[in-house]
Amino acid sequence: MSGIKQNPGLYKIVVTHYVVAAFCFLILSVMMLFSVKAFTGHYFHPQILAITHMAALGWGTMIILGASYQLIPVVLETELYSEKLAWMSFALFMPGLTALVYSFWVFVPGIHMQSGAILLLLAVLLFTINVYLTAKKKKQETIQEDFIFSACICLCLTAALGAALVFNFTLLIFPQDQLHFLKLHAHMGLIGWFLLMLIGVSSKLVPMFLVSSYQNTKLLTYSYYLIIGALLYFLVDSYLFGLSLRTYLIFTIGAAGITCYFIFIVKCLRSRLRKHIDLPMMNSFMSFILLKIATLTVPFIIYFHLKNNPVTIRFSMIYGEFMLMGWITALILGQTFKTLPFIVWVKHYEHLTGKFKTPMPAELFAENLLKAQTVSYLIFCLTFMPGCYLLFLPLIYIGIAMLMVTAMLYLSNIFTVLFHKTVTYGKL
Amino acid sequence: MASFDITDPLSFLKEQMMETLRLVIDPELHINIIDLGLVYGIDIDAEKKLVNVEMTLSSSYCPMGESIISAVKNCIEGHYDDYAAAVDLVWEPVWSYDNISDEGKRLLGM
Numbered sequence: 453m454s455g456i457k458q459n460p461g462l463y464k465i466v467v468t469h470y471v472v473a474a475f476c477f478l479i480l481s482v483m484m485l486f487s488v489k490a491f492t493g494h495y496f497h498p499q500i501l502a503i504t505h506m507a508a509l510g511w512g513t514m515i516i517l518g519a520s521y522q523l524i525p526v527v528l529e530t531e532l533y534s535e536k537l538a539w540m541s542f543a544l545f546m547p548g549l550t551a552l553v554y555s556f557w558v559f560v561p562g563i564h565m566q567s568g569a570i571l572l573l574l575a576v577l578l579f580t581i582n583v584y585l586t587a588k589k590k591k592q593e594t595i596q597e598d599f600i601f602s603a604c605i606c607l608c609l610t611a612a613l614g615a616a617l618v619f620n621f622t623l624l625i626f627p628q629d630q631l632h633f634l635k636l637h638a639h640m641g642l643i644g645w646f647l648l649m650l651i652g653v654s655s656k657l658v659p660m661f662l663v664s665s666y667q668n669t670k671l672l673t674y675s676y677y678l679i680i681g682a683l684l685y686f687l688v689d690s691y692l693f694g695l696s697l698r699t700y701l702i703f704t705i706g707a708a709g710i711t712c713y714f715i716f717i718v719k720c721l722r723s724r725l726r727k728h729i730d731l732p733m734m735n736s737f738m739s740f741i742l743l744k745i746a747t748l749t750v751p752f753i754i755y756f757h758l759k760n761n762p763v764t765i766r767f768s769m770i771y772g773e774f775m776l777m778g779w780i781t782a783l784i785l786g787q788t789f790k791t792l793p794f795i796v797w798v799k800h801y802e803h804l805t806g807k808f809k810t811p812m813p814a815e816l817f818a819e820n821l822l823k824a825q826t827v828s829y830l831i832f833c834l835t836f837m838p839g840c841y842l843l844f845l846p847l848i849y850i851g852i853a854m855l856m857v858t859a860m861l862y863l864s865n866i867f868t869v870l871f872h873k874t875v876t877y878g879k880l
Numbered sequence: 881m882a883s884f885d886i887t888d889p890l891s892f893l894k895e896q897m898m899e900t901l902r903l904v905i906d907p908e909l910h911i912n913i914i915d916l917g918l919v920y921g922i923d924i925d926a927e928k929k930l931v932n933v934e935m936t937l938s939s940s941y942c943p944m945g946e947s948i949i950s951a952v953k954n955c956i957e958g959h960y961d962d963y964a965a966a967v968d969l970v971w972e973p974v975w976s977y978d979n980i981s982d983e984g985k986r987l988l989g990m
Contacts, residue, residue: 526943660939663909665977725977726909727989794943797907802947806904806954813907879958 461535462521463799467870468542469518470792473784474866476510476549478859483557484852492843495769496631498559506553507776508641509545509572513607515784516649517541517579519791524583527596527656533585541578548572552618561621569615576611580604595672599652602680606644613637632694636687642775643683643706650783651675651713654736658717661733661790663725671716678709699754707747714740730814731822735786735829742778742833746771770841777855778833785829785862789817792869800874808876818868825861828854894922897931900959904951907944911987913952917979920970924963931956931965936975945969 483506484491487499495504525532532538548571555565583604587597614637620626626633655672658664682705689698717740729737749771756764797813804810836851838844888894901919902912913919916938923932933952937945949967956965980988 523943529940660942661908663938725980725988725990794907798944798947802950804954805907805947806951806956807958812905812910814910 462532463795465535465538465542466518466522466795467792469514469521470788470866471870472546473511473515473518474859474863476506476514477781478856478863480506480511481852481856481859484855488845488848488852491769491840491848492845494765495772496634498556501559502553502556504772504776505549505556507781508646509549510553512646512776512780512784513576514545514549515788516646517545519653519787520579520583520649522791522795523653523657524586524600527600527653528587528590528594530586530590533582533589537578537582541575541582544571544578545575548575561618565618565621566615569611569618573608573611573615576604576607580608595669595676596652596656598676599648599655599672602676603645603647603649603652606640606648606683610637610641610645613640632691636691638772639683639686642772643679646775646780647679647710648676650780651679654783654787655713655716657787657790658736659720662720662729664720665723665725666716666719668719671712671719675709675712675716678705678712682706682709695754695757697758700751703750703754707750710743710747714744731819731826732786732789735782735826736790738830739779739782739786742774742782746774746779749774766841766843770837773837773840778837782829782833785825785858788862788866789822789869792866793817796869796872800872804874804876807879809878810876816869816872817865821861821865821868825858825865828857828861832858890924890926893924897922897924897956897960901933901952901955904948904955906938907947909988911984913948915981915984915987917981917984918948918975919952920973929962929964931960931963932968933965934968934970936970936973938975940971 480503483499483503487503490497490499490503494500521532521535521538548568551564551568552572553568555561555568583600587601590597613633616625617630617633617637620630620633651672655669659666682702685705686699686702689696689702749767753764753767753771756762756767793813793816796816797811801810832851832854835847835854839847839849839851898914898919902914904913905911906913906916906918909916913935918935918937920934920936923934924930925932933956935949935952937948942948949969952967953965956963980990
């Protein structure tokens with residue numbers, strides 16, 4: 453047997469994560485509004501550090517953790533090991549996030565920043581244990597399982613290195629400077645955690661939502677080994693020697709891995725049964741384009757870095773923006789309205805379906821709000837990213853204003869889904 | 881796919897139940913489960929008043945699997961008062977696009 457085993461406990465965990473993430477997204481856009489000038493400077497800036505961690509943890513990771521509790525059992529075809537562990541992880545994550553983001557914002561690298569980092573590390577360790585014990589119940593191994601579990605390990609390592617960097621502000625643990633380790637920390641998070649996790653989960657969900665006949669996972673296997681290989685090579689090589697000509701090779705290996713994933717997605721798209729692509733899926737496809745753009749900025753970062761040209765910093769900023777505010781954000785903005793309505797629909801209608809005519813999951817969210825959200829987000833991408841590249845403040849302001857609109861529309865639509873009242877349209 | 885034996889006295893009731901199951905809609909594809917070819921057969925135990933629906937899902941990790949199964953049970957029990965329904969979920973033969981009826985293909989825009 454398969455399928456979502458919906459129970460009130462799991463529902464609460466998942467919904468809590470979605471709601472908190474939506475609020476974090478709104479707070480993130482407000483934080484960005486108060487830091488417009490910081491986007492024209494170096495990324496190692498208190499406000500940029502606070503914003504990055506709010507985006508990566510409060511927004512991206514929070515919603516991935518919530519969705520994981522619902523989707524990992526689906527992807528791994530078994531039930532979640534423990535709801536208690538999930539709540540404990542959340543209870544550690546929230547104060548950790550607040551302490552870390554606030555202390556970055558005011559930049560006081562003391563006890564609050566350190567406790568925040570430790571709490572976050574403990575939270576992600578509990579999440580990883582929960583995923584590991586969930587996967588352990590399952591006999592058959594899949595490439596998705598490799599992606600997901602590797603991603604969890606990378607999340608723990610990212611949090612551990614992050615905590616060490618926080619302590620390094622006051623205890624000077626590392627002989628090299630903070631920036632040397634910052635790129636390792638950032639790539640372990642962006643590539644190791646986000647990329648592996650999102651490929652692992654989406655490679656099951658995208659074919660399912662498109663009802664695709666493409667079942668071959670060979671491309672995903674290539675993708676996994678190429679990305680993991682590139683990441684490990686980058687971490688070791690960059691730690692020992694910094695960026696060099698070899699970094700181009702590493703980039704090529706990683707890009708080949710991402711290309712394999714893209715080809716997989718294109719094959720799913722071509723063999724899809726369902727010809728109509730809905731708005732949530734359109735958002736998801738937009739995210740793949742943004743990932744492609746982010747990837748294309750990497751050779752420029754390496755090139756200008758090797759030339760000791762400060763433009764490398766601007767490209768690094770653009771890269772981070774396309775990854776966090778582009779690819780990850782677009783994917784979440786779309787997939788939320790594929791997953792959350794289903795979760796809420798199951799709670800309201802599972803016992804009624806077959807007896808009464810009921811709304812479909814896609815009718816639980818407001819289509820007009822989603823359309824407006826898509827448009828405002830698109831304007832954000834078209835103004836904010838070029839604004840940061842051109843160091844043109846009015847464009848950055850317009851972009852951030854549009855992001856705030858996107859966040860408000862997103863939040864309203866989340867509540868539209870959550871406050872849905874059960875309706876039936878007569879007996880079948 | 882389901883087939884009917886004219887010599888079977890219950891064949892008419894089976895066909896009627898199959899038609900009733902057209903009311904069960906796949907929540908993602910918005911198409912009924914009969915046109916999707918998910919139902920492989922119906923077995924009726926007239927004495928025990930028990931209906932056994934043999935069916936599959938489009939994928940073994942379909943997140944809506946529980947809902948579809950629950951809908952099938954609800955649908956049979958709601959329309960045939962005396963009968964209790966059970967679902968036998970099978971993975972052989974594996975569901976493929978060939979199972980979809982012409983009407984299902986038309987609805988999917990294929």
